[in-house]
Structure formats: C-alpha cells, structure tokens
Amino acid sequence: MRERIYRLSFIAMNCLLLSHCTFGSVGDSNKDKLTILQNLIFFNNNQMVAVGTNLRGYDDQADDNLNQFSLTSNAVSYNITIQSSSYINWEMGTYRINPPSQTLGVSTSSSEKSSNATAKTHTPYTVPLDLPADDLYGKSYAFLSASTVTNITQYNSTMETGASFLYPNTRMSSMPLGVVAVANVSWEEIYIRMDVGGKDVTILLPQGNKSITPKCKIPIKLGRSGNIEILISLSSLFQDRTVSGSPLRFLQQLSLVAGPVVISKVSNVNLYNILLQNLQAEDIVFSFPGCFPGVER
Structure with missing residues (x-):
C-alpha cells in the first residue's frame, strides 16, 4: 500500500x-x-495522513498504583492517594502542524494557488505559521473530544516508567505532512479528591487551557509507525518547584491548614495559585516525551 x-x-x-x-x-x-x-x-x-494520539497519565514511581505516590516537600515526605471520584472535564485538544521544510508554506486556498503565491519560512516545529484559516498549515487539527473522564488514575496501560492511564476520548486526526508545532488542550473543570497524610483534600480548578511545545521533531509523514504521545503527570502538580529563586511548596503550605481542605479560586487561594502556576509551567504537568536516538516521537 x-x-x-x-x-x-x-x-x-x-x-x-x-x-x-x-x-x-x-x-x-x-x-x-x-x-x-x-x-x-x-x-x-495537500497530502494528508491519519495519525492517532495517546494522551497518557503517568507517575515516575515504577509501580502499578497510579493513585498512590509519595512526594517530599521541604525535606518532609507525604503519602498521597487520589480518589477514584477525581475527573477531568475536557473541552478539546488540537494540533498545529508546520510544513516539513522551511520553504514549504504556500497557502492551499483558492486565492493563493496562482503563480503569485509566495513561500513562507518558519522556525521548524516550535512556532505555528501565521497563515489564513483555510490553509492546511493555518488550521487546527482536533485529537481530543469533549468528554468527562473519571477515575483518572486507573491502570490500563504501560510505558517506560511503568503503569499508565490512557485517556479514552482521543481520536484519529487527518493532518498534512510536516512536523507538530504545538498541541493545545483545554478543559471545563478539573476535580481532584485526595488523601494527603490522612487529611481530606478537594481541589476545584476551573476552565483553562495549556499549550504544549515539542522539544524535538514529531513527524507527520507517510508510513508513520505509532501514535503521538502526550504525557500528563498528576503527581507533578504537587511537587516543589523553584521560580525565579523562590520556592513554591504546595505540600508544605497544605500541611499548615487544618482538614478537611477545599482548594478553589475562593478558598485557600494561596494553595490554588500554586497549583495554577504548576499547571501552566513548561514540561511539568503536560509534556511531550523526551528525545532518544532512533525513537520516533
């Protein structure tokens, strides 16, 4: 074929x-x-290729219990259990694709198929081209359907680090030849119910979105052998980070609040703001896999 x-x-x-x-x-x-x-x-x-996506939840603790993990915050260890009632209400997920070379960016709209069309250059795989919406490289290509996905830490697949959870609401995308420039995901709500060292914690994160940029070329080509992988690390949402020399310590701050704890934009706002910063940080919660020689991403 x-x-x-x-x-x-x-x-x-x-x-x-x-x-x-x-x-x-x-x-x-x-x-x-x-x-x-x-x-x-x-x-x-104008050549199109159908490509699937694995939207994959994982942790890095090399066991089969995605809902249980231990994290250290300011030298204190915390045992965390995510409850099965936790869910993400996804809105959509889309890709932008760049041409396979720096001079293949001619619009495919009827108005620009003439000899007056000009080639456009781009940064190879990190910056989507500024092209009309009817251009193949100006469009967004959906890979994630609107859906509420529950029990987001169940074990239904494996990866290099052990157990993982494949989100069921992805779909095949018919996309032009090229490389992935960016993936965009958006959600209506993220609800997390968890136990942290015996303390009951409920987290309510409202509507939001995240752009995920590749760190290496992810080719869209004829004969591509596998799905595109996008990773979600729920445990990383709660890890300590340092931003501009200042520590962000969610778990340490959480330990100072008497339970049960509800974290939202109107309750325990300091904890809520740390979670929002972690959620939007580059390659913390959402990421593409790293690059390895001979491995197609």
Whole structure:
C-alpha cells in the first residue's frame, strides 16, 4: 500500500512537471521553474495522513498504583492517594502542524494557488505559521473530544516508567505532512479528591487551557509507525518547584491548614495559585516525551 502511494505521488509530480513546462524562451525559464516549484509544493501540502494520539497519565514511581505516590516537600515526605471520584472535564485538544521544510508554506486556498503565491519560512516545529484559516498549515487539527473522564488514575496501560492511564476520548486526526508545532488542550473543570497524610483534600480548578511545545521533531509523514504521545503527570502538580529563586511548596503550605481542605479560586487561594502556576509551567504537568536516538516521537 505504501509503495502504491509513493508511485502515485511520483506520477502526479511528473504530470505537474509536464503540464507546466512551456519549453519557451530562455527568458521564461525562471518563471517556468517557479511555477513548477509552486505546483510541487501545493501537491506536497495537500497530502494528508491519519495519525492517532495517546494522551497518557503517568507517575515516575515504577509501580502499578497510579493513585498512590509519595512526594517530599521541604525535606518532609507525604503519602498521597487520589480518589477514584477525581475527573477531568475536557473541552478539546488540537494540533498545529508546520510544513516539513522551511520553504514549504504556500497557502492551499483558492486565492493563493496562482503563480503569485509566495513561500513562507518558519522556525521548524516550535512556532505555528501565521497563515489564513483555510490553509492546511493555518488550521487546527482536533485529537481530543469533549468528554468527562473519571477515575483518572486507573491502570490500563504501560510505558517506560511503568503503569499508565490512557485517556479514552482521543481520536484519529487527518493532518498534512510536516512536523507538530504545538498541541493545545483545554478543559471545563478539573476535580481532584485526595488523601494527603490522612487529611481530606478537594481541589476545584476551573476552565483553562495549556499549550504544549515539542522539544524535538514529531513527524507527520507517510508510513508513520505509532501514535503521538502526550504525557500528563498528576503527581507533578504537587511537587516543589523553584521560580525565579523562590520556592513554591504546595505540600508544605497544605500541611499548615487544618482538614478537611477545599482548594478553589475562593478558598485557600494561596494553595490554588500554586497549583495554577504548576499547571501552566513548561514540561511539568503536560509534556511531550523526551528525545532518544532512533525513537520516533
């Protein structure tokens, strides 16, 4: 099947070449070459590939209990158990795709298929191109359906670090050839009920969103062998961090509050603000996997 696709691509490219060669004067040769190049770019940009996504919850404690983990805050250890009633009410998840090379960014809209179309450059995989919404590289491609997912720390899959939870509301995305520039996820609500050292804690995080940027090229190509992986580390939401030289210690601050504890935008706001900062921090809660030689991401 793959060889057939490549053969059809080769035939189509030759047809484009033959149909646009004028064999005119030398003075027209550069114009002819530009027209041929633009048609080849247009053909390349119109190839679509169906790719799946694994949205995966995990922890780094190498056991089968995703709902139980221990964290240290200011040299004190805390045992945490996430209750099965915890859930995330997802709104959507989308990708932006950049062309496979720095000069393949010609719009596919009908208004820009003429010889006046110009190539656009970009930073390879980190900055989405500023293109019209009808351009293949200006669109967003959905990979996550709106859904409330409960029991978000159940064990239903495995990964390099051990047990993991695959979110069930992902879907195949038909996307143009290129590389992933960014993934965007949004939610209506995140609800977490947990026990921290015997203290009952309820966390209510309202509507929000997060942009996730790759640290290496994630190719969208013919013959791609696996799904795109996006990781969610719920335990990292509660870990100590240092920001601009100042420590953020959620668990230590939580230990100073008598239980039961409700954390929301109107209750225990200092703890709520720490969680929001952790949630939005780069590669803390949401991330793409790291890069390893010979491993396709």
